[in-house]
Amino acid sequence: MAPILSARHIRKSYGAFVALRDISLDIPHGERHALIGPNGAGKSTFIACLAGQLSGVEGQMLFKDENVAALPPAALARRGIGRTFQISRAFLQMTVLENLMAAHVIASGRWAALSRRIYGERIDRAHEMLVTVGLADRARDRVADLSLGDRKRLEFGMALVGEPELLLLDEPTAGMSIKERHGLMDMVAERLASEGRTLLFVEHDIDVVMKIAQRVTVMVRGAVLAVGTPEEIAANDEVQAVYLGGGH
Amino acid sequence: MTDPKTLWAAVSRAALNWKLLVPLAVALELFNRLSPASSSTLLTEVAILALFATSLNLLMSFGHMVSFGHAAYFGLGAYGFTLAVTRGGLAPEMALLVGPLAAALGGLVFGALCVRLTEIYFAMLTLACAQITYTVLFQWYDVTGGDTGITGFMIPRLGLSETGYASLVLGLVALALLALWMIVKSPLGLMIRAVGQDRARAEALGLAARRVQLVAFVIAAFFAGIAGTLYAVLHGSAFPDYAGLGLTLDGLIMVVLGGLNSFAGGIWGAVIYEMLSNFVPKFIHQWELVLGLLLLGICLAMPHGFAGLLARLGWRGGKGEK
Ligand SMILES: Nc1ncnc2c1ncn2[C@@H]1O[C@H](COP(=O)(O)OP(=O)(O)OP(=O)(O)O)[C@@H](O)[C@H]1O
Ligand SMILES: [Mg+2]
Secondary structure (H helix, E strand, C coil): CCCCEEEEEEEEEECCEEEEEEEEEEECCCCEEEEECCCCCCHHHHHHHHCCCCCCCEEEEEECCEECCCCCHHHHHHHCEEEECCCCCCCCCCEHHHHHHHHHHHHHCCCCCCCCHHHHHHHHHHHHHHHHCCCHHHCCCEHHHCCHHHHHHHHHHHHHHCCCCEEEEECCCCCCCHHHHHHHHHHHHHHHHHHCCEEEEECCCHHHHHHHCCEEEEEECCEEEEEECHHHHHHCHHHHHHHHHCCC | CCCHHHHHHHHCCCCCCHHHHHHHHHHHHHHHHHCCHHHHHHHHHHHHHHHHHHHHHHHHHHCCCCCCCCHHHHHHHHHHHHHHHHCCCCCHHHHCCHHHHHHHHHHHHHHHHHCCCCHHHHHHHHHHHHHHHHHHHHHCHHHHCHHHCEECCCCHHHHCCHHHHHHHHHHHHHHHHHHHHHHHHCHHHHHHHHHHHCHHHHHHCCCCHHHHHHHHHHHHHHHHHHHHHHHHHHHCEECHHHHCHHHHHHHHHHHHHHCCCCCCHHHHHHHHHHHHHHHHHHHCCCHHHHHHHHHHHHHHHCCCHHHHHHHHCCCCCCCCCC
């Protein structure tokens, strides 16, 4: 079967600085794929490229066999690519519930609606999602008043509302305790697996990567150093060298 | 655990406080009936400016789009109405519809241009569009009468008394404000707020942010056009200044005075600003100085303006964003 995502020779520079040099990566349908590497390796930049948020990106990107390299972020999202941000981004001046409702309105495509009917139609699903991500008792709190960990949960819930076929998570567990990390990622893995969705996630916690990922890509200084199963990556001498000597 | 019904109430908290609004409306109308004609005219102007400032506030507080050219749509409303009477030969009652539509059309054309950019560049484009509008109104003598404007083409106030017209305007402005409130509380309003608060987040969820901003811009222009139309009817005239930088600044000041991030901010701002600008100059010559100091105080000490102050004092009536 063709991969759901196939990135070919992706290059991206910020001015004279080359952040991504020739990245190619295939991700099969339904795979949980981790993206790791030291700070500044270009992981977030690569995620942003896949989500269509950067200009001046060279290379090809096939999503479900369609070349989507030139599409704007909203068009990619509507085709089934969802994402969360490393520094979590939710609508800060809204309540948690309003954030989820905003995601529902966008997912429904009824953004210009004046009738508030959709709020009634989707409230149960929004509530379920709050329970899923563990924010049920914070529904009416403003996002600006949430902890960073809770913002990450909310953002994750918002990304799920659109039922993306490919979910890109940039450090979804940053700012959480070890226990919370494993709890959230177990839930993510279970949920995506049961729906046959694909996951690409950036994660610094190696234990989480080992447990959740089926394959791992290691990036260093804008290039792919190694791709393989978690076991292969753990046994890879080059990767060891980067992580032990690479100032991480 | 909260039950979904209560949760829904939290999202769709669009309920208006009728216990407060009905007495307020009655009080305003009583004041209108009992006070002299000059007060009715002042009341009319305040109501019109409250609508104008609230239309700007839709962009500023909810869309976080700062427009430096909102008077253009007030002016297009006034001239749209006036030209429909003088050139189109429509009865003034019919031409009332033309003003807001002309403003909305202007908003569509200029808005499509402005929303291509964001933040200060957006603001500069709105300014440029408004200056173009002003210049056309000011220079195109054959059609707009140039700097002398258009006067004497109708009986001011559609022939109504000061008091009668004030009642009409109060009613229309109340309806328009209600419509704006419903828009803010609708899914579209939620989208306008979403794009304002984090555009990239909204886009990553699949929202075409520019389209939302354009719709917001056209809505704001339409309601500013209603205000401009009502103003042209009040005086039975249209002048280029209706689209000038002065009025744009007045609107910005009203929103800041009244309170950013609050639906009622534009209304409070218009009331306070008009009161001050009418009464302060009678006692103090340096009205601009007073205004400057007031703005300084607001920006430094209470950035959420008068509405923010009320909220802090525990009066939750008009808070929009929270
Ligand atoms: N907007 C930008 N302008 C200039 N340089 C940038 C920009 N964004 C990122 N960079 C640079 O590109 C490189 C890759 O950044 P990126 O954020 O993709 O790394 P990362 O692998 O996600 O790192 P981290 O683990 O710290 O999140 C870094 O050296 C960074 O300084
Ligand atoms: Mg990063």
